[in-house]
Amino acid sequence: MEERVTGTSSTLAIDLGRTGCRAMLWRGDDAEPCATATGDGALGLTAPAGAIAAGNAILAVAAPLLAAQGLDSVDAVGVGAPGTLAAPDAARELAEHLCKSLPARSVALASDAVTSHAGALGGAPGVVLAAGTGAVVAAIGPDKQFHRIDGWGPWLGDEGSGAWLGLAGLRAAIRAHDGRGAATALREAAWQQFGGPGQLALQLGTDDNPARIAAAFVPAIAHAAKCGDGIAIALIHAAAEALARSVLAGAAAVRGVMPVPVAIVGGLTELGDMLLEPLHAALQRSGAPLRVCAARGTSLDGARHLAVHEGGIHEPCVMRAGTRADIARDGAGRPATQSR
Structure with missing residues (x-):
């Protein structure tokens, strides 16, 4: 057709x-x-x-x-x-x-x-990473074959997404609170936003959309990273690495176009260079034939x-x-x- x-x-x-x-x-x-x-x-x-x-x-x-x-x-x-x-x-x-x-x-x-x-x-073949509350990669080649990478929701996937990153930050806060993990500014940030560990657990356990609750903590993680908090910086880099793995899996599935166009969209990109620089670096290190381009x-x-x-x-x-x-x-x- x-x-x-x-x-x-x-x-x-x-x-x-x-x-x-x-x-x-x-x-x-x-x-x-x-x-x-x-x-x-x-x-x-x-x-x-x-x-x-x-x-x-x-x-x-x-x-x-x-x-x-x-x-x-x-x-x-x-x-x-x-x-x-x-x-x-x-x-x-x-x-x-x-x-x-x-x-x-x-x-x-x-x-x-x-x-x-x-x-x-713009309707052309290639790979698109959409990273917001969730994360999914769509890869489509000239043969019209659609490949979805991740996008499996907060329980099974969405690795590197806002919900994934926010939950990782909240877990770091809980570990610091319990003495099971390193001290981090995320602990105080979490209690300021959610009222304390008990209230946080209650909100995540009773809300119809817990992924949204977790993703709402991302701005606090970004602020902590800007202030030099090592845990927050490491979490953002881990999110970038996870997103890069999804992009590379999508690019490997595309046939008939070289280099593979890649666009990155979604609310998580508002974190700017603190996320995009390690993400681009991970893609470059892979050696895959990619052409990262601005979304049209x-x-x-x-x-x-x-x-x-x-x-x-x-x-x-x-x-x-x-x-x-x-x-x-x-x-x-x-x-x-x-x-x-």
Whole structure:
């Protein structure tokens, strides 16, 4: 299937995360969005009733945005949502729900890792590391083969992520408190932020999103590192090494492009040189044929790209629903859904 670009009068892009939801609306081929909105996120499509929760979060942001622009429908919608690849039935349910509820002429739904890839590399092959509360590498070659590295959540993976780093810092604080580990400024920082070891354990054990709680400690780790705390510095370097291993695994899986383009995106990059310098150094030491480049766009740009482009390298990862002429309709005239 060759890549096609579909003209649209309005395109809505959604980036649904576990902690927040962002939306942007474009008119026609305008380079800049005409409206933006933010709201609460959802735990993802693999969570119980994940499609319902995701749909509610998206509509809570998108419906007022469209109404404020005087639109009672939208032409094309692109959505990045966690869990899309792992829960195809929930993804199909969400795509069809958005088509009917916004309403929209067409919906393209993909994993947030896929929309990040499409945005960062402008739809081209390569490797994208998305490091925020979680961490995942998306690697896609000209053969359209998608490879996900990590992104397994805080229990099994997300190594080097904000949650991983924050939890490592909190564990260092607890060890210092118990006398099982070296003294560190992270101990006092943790108690100032969370109230003490008991309160910290309670928050992590009872919150619906403990990864978010852990990731919230990252700024304190960064501050301690800037002040010369050896434990904090070592933890940030360990995060960089973990992220580098994921990037290298993704690059090794890509065929047909050399050197392999690599883009690094996500909220954790706001740590700046204290994270990026050891990360780049680890990649360089590997000797792998990589070309680290600046991201061309965001996950919202990627969602827009998937909404209006069909048949590109990301197509096998996209769940589509809608009423375009090129999307089959069933005998009753209802929108059909395709998973490619």
